[in-house]
Amino acid sequence: MPILNHIALIGVGLIGGSFVLDLKRQGLVRTVTGIDTDRDNLQRALERGVIDRASAIIDKNSIADADLIVIATPVASVSGILTALAPVLPAHAWISDVGSTKISVIEAFRRCLPDRLHHCIAAHPIAGSDRSGADSAQYGLFQNRKLIITPHGSEDSDGISLIENLWRAVGAEIYTMDAQRHDAVFAAVSHMPHLAAFAYVHQLFDHPDGKAYLKFAATGFRDFTRIASGHPAVWADICLANKDSLLQLVQGLGKQLDVLANILTTDDREALYRYFEEAKTTRDRWLDGN
Secondary structure, three states, X not given: OXXXXXXEEEXXXXXXXXXXXXXXXXXXXXXXXXXXXXXHHHHHHHHHOOOOEEEOOOOOOXXXXXXXXXXXXXXXXXHHHXXXXXXXXXXXXXXXXXXXXXHHHHHHHHHHOHHHHXXXXXXXXXXXXXXXXXXXXXXXXXXXXXXXXXXXXXXXXXXHHHHHHHHHHOOOEEEXXXXXXXXXXXXXXXXXXXXXXXXXXXXHHHOOOHHHHHOOOOHHHHHHHHHHHOXXXXXXXXXXXXXXXXXXXXXXXXXXXXXXXXXXXXXXXXXXXXXXXXXXXXXXXXXXXX
């Protein structure tokens, strides 16, 4: 596999930072330039060795001779970033992203870089945390995790091979999925769980005794609501970009809560047991890989 001379990483946080850390450790990239509007975050990234150079702006200097540009920012910022990249892109550079919604990203590729669409590869690594920023970057984050490529149909095959090989090198298993299917799947298994966690924490925030209740919250509350500590900007962008799928799931969750309310109202212990048993069996099978 060829060694990349220069990666420009736009957005230096958990996902992008962990990706370049692993590539650097394996000697697959010589220089990483971090581009981020947060200068303190860039300084921490330099101190930790996540990046080798830092810039607060996208310009000819920050992406000069970049073999690969990785966009690892909230999905709502992708269009603006691509617009800024367009006049200064090196002729040979590949562009990829790590966003968790793909329809909006591919639309941005088509709209902002129509002449470079063959060099744009949409990708989504399935790994995350409630931590953010350069301090969250870590080795081995993608080991045995999934990486989804969502083709738009105009990619150069060499670019797809490059992105697949780089992610495979950091431990990811490669999958291919069309963008519409991708967004529906991840609305169900990622975005909606975040909405549910945010909603329940907000229910306590809005409750007149919520602060008192939280004094007694322990592991059950902590485990259920962990993902409500996700970065608000990131999750606001994701949910708005995938709102059509999420609105259907919100309605579906409402129906499930109505079922539970009816069971509780009628004191139907057998129905409640069955409901819990079915949910437990489904989750246990998922944990076992079935």
